[in-house]
Amino acid sequence: MRGSVCVVGSTNLDLVATAAVLPRPGETVMGHAYAEHPGGKGLNQAAAAARSGAATAFVSAVGDDAAGGRLLDVMRTEGIDVSSVATAPGVPTGRALIGVSDDGTNSIIVVSGANSTVRVDDIHGAAVVLSQLEVPVETVQEAFSMARAVGALTILNPAPAAPLPPELLAVTDIIVPNEHEVELLGGATALLAAGVTTVVVTQGAAGALVVTADGEFRVRPYRVASVDTTAAGDTFCGALSARLAAGDVLVDALDWASAAAAISTTRPGAVPSIPTADEVEALVRSAD
Numbered sequence: 422m423r424g425s426v427c428v429v430g431s432t433n434l435d436l437v438a439t440a441a442v443l444p445r446p447g448e449t450v451m452g453h454a455y456a457e458h459p460g461g462k463g464l465n466q467a468a469a470a471a472r473s474g475a476a477t478a479f480v481s482a483v484g485d486d487a488a489g490g491r492l493l494d495v496m497r498t499e500g501i502d503v504s505s506v507a508t509a510p511g512v513p514t515g516r517a518l519i520g521v522s523d524d525g526t527n528s529i530i531v532v533s534g535a536n537s538t539v540r541v542d543d544i545h546g547a548a549v550v551l552s553q554l555e556v557p558v559e560t561v562q563e564a565f566s567m568a569r570a571v572g573a574l575t576i577l578n579p580a581p582a583a584p585l586p587p588e589l590l591a592v593t594d595i596i597v598p599n600e601h602e603v604e605l606l607g608g609a610t611a612l613l614a615a616g617v618t619t620v621v622v623t624q625g626a627a628g629a630l631v632v633t634a635d636g637e638f639r640v641r642p643y644r645v646a647s648v649d650t651t652a653a654g655d656t657f658c659g660a661l662s663a664r665l666a667a668g669d670v671l672v673d674a675l676d677w678a679s680a681a682a683a684i685s686t687t688r689p690g691a692v693p694s695i696p697t698a699d700e701v702e703a704l705v706r707s708a709d
């Protein structure tokens with residue numbers, strides 16, 4: 422569909438237990454709070470694209486368990502096309518087991534489960550295909566090759582950080598690493614040399630730096646009262662994809678993404694913190 426976004430990525434249920442201190446190896450501690458949240462970079466980014474106004478299809482997988490059903494409901498509520506979200510038999514839905522101590526330190530175990538089975542059969546005629554590294558890299562490669570074959574734009578958020586095969590960089594138009602990830606990937610110049618057209622380095626409260634063969638420019642940060650930066654990067658990538666799919670030029674789409682990500686830091690959590698298009702538009706207008 423013209424103007425639409427296809428996100429190829431992970432779906433997780435995040436299980437968050439809070440305790441005074443985190444347990445050391447072999448130790449058991451009593452916690453005092455517990456919560457479950459939808460998560461996974463793929464789901465977060467699909468929700469961000471949808472809330473920024475894009476018709477959004479999601480290529481992902483859940484397990485044949487109760488968590489999978491709940492997460493499919495979340496996707497449908499967001500208006501996401503789930504026709505390419507597979508239900509994988511015999512594996513659990515992806516989980517992130519997150520321990521948080523009262524001083525805010527966390528320790529996380531991610532179990533890929535169904536995410537390791539994600540394959541792509543269709544990119545749903547999208548104008549923009551967006552992916553990350555919580556599903557097999559072969560799947561991302563396949564999706565981007567399919568996108569290239571039909572002239573769709575490919576955007577990669579290389580998280581969690583991992584070395585990337587040259588074949589994948591060769592079919593990536595825009596890469597969106599944070600400062601830590603770009604360093605692990607050898608720097609922006611190396612990414613451009615590998616065939617990427619645009620490197621967008623997100624820099625937290627400082628905004629972002631864009632590097633292309635023609636030079637560099639900055640994306641302004643929006644000053645907000647941040648309380649929780651969880652999923653700021655995911656919101657940035659999903660919102661950027663939505664505006665590029667809608668036909669915005671790159672600088673406008675990046676400004677929108679910066680505003681969307683800033684708003685997401687003013688509220689706790691991942692999916693619940695992602696702003697709607699109306700909220701983003703209001704912030705962009707107020708800053709003009």
Ligand code: ATP
Nearest residue numbers: 599623624625626628647650652653654679682683
């Ligand atoms: P996370 O892992 O927390 O999702 P990340 O490390 O992938 O984040 P960041 O560079 O921290 O990504 O943030 C992504 C974007 O979010 C930034 O480029 C910026 O536009 C916005 N952002 C993040 N933190 C803030 C903040 N405190 N105030 C305003 N904008 C922010």
